[in-house]
Amino acid sequence: MESSDLRNAGLKVTLPRIKILEMLENSDARHLSAEDIYRRLIEMNEDVGLATVYRVLTQFEAAGLVRRHNFEGGHAVFELERGPHHDHMVCLDSGKVIEFVSEEIEEIQQRIAAKHGYDVEEHSLVLYVRPKNRVAGKVGKG
Incomplete structure (x- = not known):
């Protein structure tokens, strides 16, 4: 996915959105929680808050870019909508x-x-x- 995918979904291209999208695309795990994404961004010295990660993931879900799963016994995880x-x-x-x-x-x-x-x-x-x-x-x- 690219920044044009964000624009096509009606979302403004912002640095946090791009970073989170890249994290979902390039992760070795296809299913990541908001906390997983936040921790990885912090490890990369990215200045993004946990609330921002949750907000962006919710926006991505509403735009059809990601799918949320609530597997039993765990918290929500997200994966890119890949068809x-x-x-x-x-x-x-x-x-x-x-x-x-x-x-x-x-x-x-x-x-x-x-x-x-x-x-x-x-x-x-x-x-x-x-x-x-x-x-x-x-x-x-x-």
Whole structure:
């Protein structure tokens, strides 16, 4: 995304907006909280307040530039709106967010909605997972 994307979304091009947009684009993690963005900007010696980060992210969301996710047990995270639909898995142990696409799941959801007389306009699917190899609540016999 570029500053022209900000203008096209009806937003004025400001330094904080550009910095936050760059942070979302160039991060190794696709899902960042406002606090994550704020901390990274501070580490880069950028003079941006946490309230500004929240305000800009809210403006980006309203303009359709980012999507907000409120995964269970956590705070809101944001990702750039990059087009094609995808779903998420959230690891309950590490908090890692994994994106995936499944045409099969999409078709099943469409069939279920149609069976009940509806068309799917939008949806969000989040699977909360744990690693298969995890030893859950290891309890030994004494």
